[in-house]
Amino acid sequence: SSPTAPVGSILLLLILLSIIIIILSSLIAVARKDKGQALPPGFLCLPLVGETLKLVAAYKTEDPEPFIDERVSRHGRVFTTHVFGERTIFSADPEFNRQVLTGEGRSFECSYPSSISTLLGRHSLLLMKGPLHKRMHSLILCRFSSPSALRESLLPDIDRLIRLTLDSWVPDGQEAITVRLLEQAKKITFDLTVKQLLSFDPGVWTESLRREYLLVIEGFFSIPLALPCFLSSSTTYGRALRARNKVAEALREVLRKRRDEKQMRDRSDDESDQQRQKKRDMVEELLEAEAGGLSEDEMVDFILALLVAGYETTSTIMTLAVKFLTENPPALALLLEEHDSIRAKKLHESETLDWTDYKSMPFTQCVINETLRVANIISGVFRRAVTDVHFKGYTIPKGCMVFSSFRAVHLDQNHYEDARTFNPWRWQDKDVPLQTSAGAGIFTPFGGGPRLCPGYELARVEISVFLHHLLTRFRWEAAEKDRLVFFPTTRTLKGYPINVRHRRPVI
Numbered sequence: 001s002s003p004t005a006p007v008g009s010i011l012l013l014l015i016l017l018s019i020i021i022i023i024l025s026s027l028i029a030v031a032r033k034d035k036g037q038a039l040p041p042g043f044l045c046l047p048l049v050g051e052t053l054k055l056v057a058a059y060k061t062e063d064p065e066p067f068i069d070e071r072v073s074r075h076g077r078v079f080t081t082h083v084f085g086e087r088t089i090f091s092a093d094p095e096f097n098r099q100v101l102t103g104e105g106r107s108f109e110c111s112y113p114s115s116i117s118t119l120l121g122r123h124s125l126l127l128m129k130g131p132l133h134k135r136m137h138s139l140i141l142c143r144f145s146s147p148s149a150l151r152e153s154l155l156p157d158i159d160r161l162i163r164l165t166l167d168s169w170v171p172d173g174q175e176a177i178t179v180r181l182l183e184q185a186k187k188i189t190f191d192l193t194v195k196q197l198l199s200f201d202p203g204v205w206t207e208s209l210r211r212e213y214l215l216v217i218e219g220f221f222s223i224p225l226a227l228p229c230f231l232s233s234s235t236t237y238g239r240a241l242r243a244r245n246k247v248a249e250a251l252r253e254v255l256r257k258r259r260d261e262k263q264m265r266d267r268s269d270d271e272s273d274q275q276r277q278k279k280r281d282m283v284e285e286l287l288e289a290e291a292g293g294l295s296e297d298e299m300v301d302f303i304l305a306l307l308v309a310g311y312e313t314t315s316t317i318m319t320l321a322v323k324f325l326t327e328n329p330p331a332l333a334l335l336l337e338e339h340d341s342i343r344a345k346k347l348h349e350s351e352t353l354d355w356t357d358y359k360s361m362p363f364t365q366c367v368i369n370e371t372l373r374v375a376n377i378i379s380g381v382f383r384r385a386v387t388d389v390h391f392k393g394y395t396i397p398k399g400c401m402v403f404s405s406f407r408a409v410h411l412d413q414n415h416y417e418d419a420r421t422f423n424p425w426r427w428q429d430k431d432v433p434l435q436t437s438a439g440a441g442i443f444t445p446f447g448g449g450p451r452l453c454p455g456y457e458l459a460r461v462e463i464s465v466f467l468h469h470l471l472t473r474f475r476w477e478a479a480e481k482d483r484l485v486f487f488p489t490t491r492t493l494k495g496y497p498i499n500v501r502h503r504r505p506v507i
């Protein structure tokens with residue numbers, strides 16, 4: 001045998017020994033740090049990898065629940081694990097989740113991986129803190145989830161833009177076509193958000209902005225390597241950073257142009273200004289806030305993150321609602337009845353939906369709740385403890401990462417009967433606190449506390465209007481088998497391709 005073989009084995013042994021020593025010393029360090037503080041029970045394992053690989057493997061399947069079920073039955077609903085390079089307290093407990101959400105800013109702070117925070121920008125609402133966060137959060141809440149804003153300015157555009165996309169689906173003379181529903185839903189939600197924020201209708205500009213956005217979003221789940229410029233375009237993160245800069249520049253240009261227009265208007269004392277006040281978009285609101293000290297960088301980050309926040313979330317729920325309905329014919333039939341009766345009251349096909357119509361869709365709300373419950377794209381939120389936090393005899397030390405899992409609570413048999421089955425009827429005759437931080441905290445698809453999703457009602461309206469036009473105009477069936485996965489986000493692998501055909505001729 002070769003004389004280098006024993007040398008190789010000794011080297012390998014030495015490397016293995018060093019790894020074991022590093023791991024042991026880290027474990028001892030962790031144990032020392034925790035001495036005197038009773039952490040929730042759980043798994044203290046390899047500090048580098050921890051349970052990340054197991055978690056990722058579970059969430060890449062259609063049924064990730066056993067990962068959590070096993071740990072909950074072994075350790076209880078609040079347990080310690082080690083994921084994504086850090087010791088993390090995992091909570092499947094509604095009471096603890098509520099404590100985390102409502103303790104924002106006092107005992108907990110939101111925390112995102114550096115790839116996400118760099119790409120969103122440090123002034124985005126998701127990373128803002130303190131009084132500025134409070135002010136900007138209520139600005140969005142007021143613009144996007146108040147009944148008056150939705151009724152008067154948002155709903156008509158939502159109705160029009162959703163029709164515009166659906167109109168392009170089955171061209172004249174063609175019986176049926178195949179569309180990837182997730183892709184179409186994403187186009188719809190992006191166009192809607194651009195309209196709501198910047199007042200632009202869909203066109204070449206919005207489409208090229210969307211292409212850059214896709215690159216930014218891909219970068220969220222990549223490794224943020226700082227490479228030299230000439231190498232950076234070869235990595236997902238580098239491409240995302242470049243796309244982010246392009247989007248920021250495009251938004252900066254819009255802001256400058258609108259600022260100039262505003263100044264001209266202010267000088268000319270235009271009579272129609274009152275009219276314009278009624279139809280103010282987000283840019284106009286921000287330009288007002290600029291006078292109060294908001295910088296251009298803050299405005300750019302703010303708009304950039306808003307475009308991300310409502311895009312993937314709403315389009316995924318639209319797609320999954322259709323998937324679950326397709327797999328549940330009785331629910332589909334009941335929903336169709338609800339929407340046909342709304343359409344029957346209209347004089348012609350092109351008549352838009354109004355607020356009264358939206359308010360007469362009770363079963364639609366059941367379908368949306370149930371879709372959010374069984375497959376929300378936001379399966380939970382990461383937070384960092386900013387003080388020592390006590391819960392049921394345990395101490396979560398300052399600085400420790402916490403993951404409040406909404407999904408684990410939503411799929412817990414103790415809170416919902418037959419919890420793992422899609423059953424929209426379970427919501428009938430239930431007075432669900434829709435913004436959901438209230439109550440027992442067992443239904444929190446939009447989070448809660450100071451960071452409650454400010455687009456929660458806008459999202460519901462968009463999904464309802466989309467379902468209305470899809471159901472009343474088309475018939476469809478799944479074009480191929482598609483699989484749901486939950487990592488890195490909740491989605492179907494193929495974007496849910498469906499064969500669609502007109503239900504009746506459009507008048």
Ligand code: HEM
Nearest residue numbers: 125126309310313314317378381445446447451453455459
């Ligand atoms: C079905 C659709 C949606 C779901 C499930 C959803 C869910 C959520 C959740 C769970 C949070 C809380 C995150 C946290 O606590 O860290 C959140 C925050 C947020 N959402 Fe939504 N969202 C949806 C649609 C929208 C829409 C349409 C908008 C557009 C305005 C929006 C804008 C935001 C913003 C700006 C935040 C950050 C709030 C803050 O940090 O103060 N979301 N969303």
